[in-house]
Amino acid sequence: QVQLQESGPGLVKPSQTLSLTCTVSGGSISSGSYYWSWIRQPAGKGLEWIGRIYTSGSTNYNPSLKSRVTISVDTSKNQFSLKLSSVTAADTAVYYCARARDGYNPDDYWGQGTLVTVSS
Amino acid sequence: EIVLTQSPATLSLSPGERATLSCRASQSVSSYLAWYQQKPGQAPRLLIYDASNRATGIPARFSGSGSGTDFTLTISSLEPEDFAVYYCQQRSNWPPEYTFGQGTKLEIK
Numbered sequence: 001q002v003q004l005q006e007s008g009p010g011l012v013k014p015s016q017t018l019s020l021t022c023t024v025s026g027g028s029i030s031s032g033s034y035y036w037s038w039i040r041q042p043a044g045k046g047l048e049w050i051g052r053i054y055t056s057g058s059t060n061y062n063p064s065l066k067s068r069v070t071i072s073v074d075t076s077k078n079q080f081s082l083k084l085s086s087v088t089a090a091d092t093a094v095y096y097c098a099r100a101r102d103g104y105n106p107d108d109y110w111g112q113g114t115l116v117t118v119s120s
Numbered sequence: 121e122i123v124l125t126q127s128p129a130t131l132s133l134s135p136g137e138r139a140t141l142s143c144r145a146s147q148s149v150s151s152y153l154a155w156y157q158q159k160p161g162q163a164p165r166l167l168i169y170d171a172s173n174r175a176t177g178i179p180a181r182f183s184g185s186g187s188g189t190d191f192t193l194t195i196s197s198l199e200p201e202d203f204a205v206y207y208c209q210q211r212s213n214w215p216p217e218y219t220f221g222q223g224t225k226l227e228i229k
Contacts (some may be wrong), residue, residue, distance in 0.1 A: 047156075047164065047207055049218040060216045062192065063121070096163055106154035106209060108175060110163035 002026040004097050004111035012091075012118050014109045018084040022097030022111060023077075030055040030075045035100045038071060038082045039108055040093040048093075053080055054103070122146055124208055124221035132229040139195040141224045143208035148188045154209045155184055155193045157202075158223075164207065168193065195226075203228050 008020035022036070029036065037052040051061035053071045061069050065084070073080040084091060094115050098107035133139055143153065145225040151171040157184035168184035171191055179197040182196040195202055208221040 046222050047158075047209075047220040049209075052216075057226075062217060095197065098163075104152070104211070106166055106169050106199075106211070108166045108169075110165075113163055 002099060002109050004099060004104075004109060006097050006111045006114040008083060008114065008116070010115060010117060012087055012116060013120050014088055014118055015086055016115055018082070018087050018091060018118070020095055020097075020114065020116070021079050022081070023079050024099070025078070028075075029073065029078045029080065035103055036071075036073065036080045037098045037100065039096045039098060039107070040091075041096070041113075042090075042093045050082065050084075052100070073077045085090045091116050092116065092118045122149060122210055122212060122219055124210055124219055126206075126208060126221035126224045128224060129222070130225045130227060132227050133198055135197050135198050135200055136229045139202070139226060140195075141193040141195075141206055141226070143186075143191040143193070143221050145189045145210060147192075147212040149212075151187050152211045153184070153186065153191045155182075155209045156202050156209065157221055159204045167206075186192065198226075200228075202226065 003025045007021045012018045035052045039051040051071050053059045068085045070083040094113040096113045097111045099109040100107045125144045153171045155168040158164045172184045183194045185192050200217045205223045205225050207223050211218050
C-alpha cells in the first residue's frame with residue numbers, strides 16, 4: 001500500500017521560501033497515471049488546494065498561489081516537492097501531500113501532514 | 121472560480137440517527153464532486169467520488185447523491201466514529217483546479 005510522508009523545516013521566516021518534500025513508499029512515483037498534490041490547512045480552518053504535478057512534470061496550480069508556488073518531482077528519489085516563496089504568517093498551516101489515481105479523480109492517499117509556522 | 125457552500129455549518133445528532141449534509145456549487149460542476157471526512161489531528165479521508173461512488177473500504181452507510189450544483193452526503197445510521205468534519209470538493213475542467221467547501225462539523229448531541 002502506498003504511503004506518503006512530508007518532511008521539511010517546521011519554522012520559516014517571513015519573506016523566505018517554504019520548502020517541503022513528500023517521500024512516496026510502497027510504489028513507484030512514476031508508475032501508472034498518478035497525480036501528486038499539495039494541500040494545506042491553517043489551524044482550525046478548512047482545506048486549500050495548492051497544486052499538483054504529473055510524473056511528466058506537467059503542473060496545475062491554485063490561481064491564488066500560482067505566482068509563488070513551484071511543485072517538482074524527482075523520480076530517482078521517489079519524491080515530489082513544494083516551494084512557496086515570499087511567505088507571510090498567512091502561510092502558516094499544516095501541509096499535506098496526496099495522490100490521485102489519475103487526473104480526473106480526487107486524492108485517495110494522503111500523508112499525515114506537517115505543520116509549518118511562518119514567524120521571525 | 122467555483123465556490124462550494126456547505127450546510128449546515130454544524131450538525132448535532134445522536135448515534136443511530138440519519139445525517140444529511142449539503143454542498144451547493146456556485147455553478148455546475150457536472151458530477152465531479154467528492155466528499156472527505158476529517159477527524160482531529162488526522163488527514164482527510166476520501167469517502168465519495170464522482171458524487172455517488174464510495175471509495176475503497178468505505179462502509180455502505182455512507183452515500184452520496186446529486187449533480188450539477190446540489191449535492192448531498194447521507195450517513196444512514198450514525199456510528200460513534202462518524203462524528204467528524206466533512207468537506208466537499210470539486211474539480212474544474214479547465215484549467216484543472218480544485219476547491220473545497222468550508223466544511224460541516226458533525227457533532228454528538
